[in-house]
Amino acid sequence: MHDLKALRDNPAHFDANWARRGLDAQTPALLDIDNQLRAAMTRRMEAEAQRNAASKAIGIAKAQKNDAEANRLMAEVADAKAMIEQAGQAEAAAQAALDRIIHALPNLPDAAVPDGEDETGNVTIKTWGALPQFSFQPKDHVALGEALGGMDFEGAARMSGARFVVLRGQLARLERALGQFMLDQHTGQNGYVETNAPVLVRDHALFGTSNLPKFEEDLFKTTDGRYLIPTSEVSLTNLVREQILDDEHLPIRMTALSPCFRSEAGSAGRDTRGMIRQHQFWKVELVSITTPETSDAEHERMTTCAEGILEALKLPYRRMLLCAGDMGFAARRTYDLEVWLPGQNDGAGAYREISSCSNCGDFQARRMDARTRPKGEKATRFVHTLNGSGLAVGRTLVAVLENYQQEDGTIKVPDVLIPYMGGLTHIG
Template identity: 60%
Template sequence: MLDLKWIRENPEVFDAAMARRGLPPQSEGLLTLDADKRKIQTDMQEVQARRNAAAKEIGKAKASGGDADALIREVADLKGAAQDLEARERELQAELDTALSVLPNIMRDDVPDGASEDDNVELRRVGDIRVFDFKPKEHYELGEALGMMDFETAAKLSGSRFVVTSGQIARLERALAAFMVDVHTLEKGYLEVSPPVMVRGDSLFGTGQLPKFEEDLYKTSEDQYMIPTAEVPLTNLVRESILSEEELPRRFTAHTLCFRSEAGSAGKDTAGMLRQHQFAKVEMVSITTPEQSDAEHERMTACAEDILKRLGLPYRVVVLCSGDTGFGARKTYDIEVWLPGQDSYREISSCSNCGDFQARRMKARFRPEGEKGTQFVHTLNGSGLAVGRTLIAVMENYQQADGSILIPEALVPYMGGVTEIRAK
């Protein structure tokens, strides 16, 4: 949620920020609603002041034996007027809240301008791309040939965009998640959390998925939603709370299933398990002070990168342009892993600094040391990593000519000493 007071004081800057998002000017409509609401509040104060004065006059009239009937009727009329004004104020506040709730975050000035992902700016490439002496296969070709990846049976069970993994590939997926969580908790200072994967709508509003992106979510018959990412429950751990400055930063990580309808991806990445309705992800969330958030953003991105470095997977880091930056983010780094089967880089992690955008929606604050007042915290989130996509990357980068798959050294202990996957 954006700061209405700031918009009121900086309408032109605000409209320019929305223009970077491809939106028309927004300030006039918002400020008209705001002015109408403020006028109603002034009217309410005047009515209440007159009610109070009239009530005193009634007391004086009765004490002196005078006629107070006209004053009594006036107080009754004023009460009705006050109720009407209060109802109108609630209507205007609801309109204002709705208008603000669908507006995206204001991006940092250093976010590059651009219309789409084609305008994202590459920052660095890490790792050597392997040169194969055979044509590398895609993950689903490898998995099906090994007899450990079954899309046909998954389709019978659940429909399209699902997979059944088994045997050593299923174990490899589990090993990847355990490895990631261990690195983040034992070395990077994140607290492991096992959150619910069903949440209420107010949790999704807090992190910005509702109301704008409801079509991307799965909703239960009891008005709960399946989480699209563990960012939702992890960030909401501090909702409606006031933290002390010495508690910050707070860092959480979780390995969970995630669920997305992929409403806008018809016909995109239909082969294999690159884009599915159900997938596993290890998520990182940080809660910081405004002064810490930029440094925390770099730190979080480095934590995600370290997983890829330890797995020996080549990747690149890009900063998203204005046209590709997500709704709630003020700046985002995408980490894209090299997939030899596709001969391209594909996103495996997205690390975003949301500033105080989510905190305002969640009412999450902190009290600076030595001060009585409070400020909104800054929130950050990032994949550390998407487990299924990391599985794909390991399979494709470590494939051998005979269809077997070598296990990265860092994962061998998690695989019970197994160093390669072969068909039975």
């Protein structure tokens, strides 16, 4: 959510940055409604003051047995009450209109974010790892998993429809091993606190992380008005909602391994084959709550923590700085990590997103009213929130299958996962 005072003071700054995201000028309509809102508030407050003053004067007039004055004052009170009701309705209508617009407007991109309309404007920051070389034509994860008898899309479709999978045997254990390894790295090496939070939340929690109202079609809603989380970012970030934290207790770093649920309403026809884009999947999430001064450094740290998982698994990847037109709604700056999948494009290979690490600044904090107080001061300010995948477990499984495949169809287990696989070195 945006600071209305800052918007009034510098509307050109907001319009220029929304233009970088492909939006037309928004401030003329916003300021017009804001003026209507403040005018209605002024009328209501003046009418309330008039009513209160007249009400007190009625008692004095009656005590003085001045019936004419008392009657005039009662008429004045009636007129003031009518004005209060009328102005209150206008105020409510203006507030609702203002909320509809401003709640649907994305965060402003950081000055360091490159311009661009879509993914073609993203900038490669670094690449890591040598691409695997095969003496045979590499297969994609679907062909590998089905040949191993551990990946069943048809069985999942019979009970749930498209974009689901059943994993069995060693592949199911490999997915579990990946999630446990990631959690152990982030808690044991990276200083995150493992957190097990609800996967069912109410609408105000999703509003706080900017999933509502704009992206409701991407969510699964239950019959009692709750929603299944699209990512545990929602649950973890909302743990500080309506709180005033102390600066010296920040940063707060949390991680969770949770199921995630997405309708993928906006991705019809994309990635319909395999495990790349599913309605239900596991993900290890990283969330940091920081002071404004430290959020940029925390963003770099979080991204490095996610990269550490890929490097430990020896999976080649690249870090991308997203352009203004390709960033998520709540982000002011985002790094995507893209892992190399040699089985994609009929064995030609491709980089695919496996993590997205974003600094949201105070955008989500304003929606949640999450604040911090510097030591020794009375005034508060909004915290900064950050989130990232550390990593998407299903996509990491895909990457392991495709990068570690052997000519005989077996899968070599990455060295760091062997203890989690009970000493197993190959799957097949």
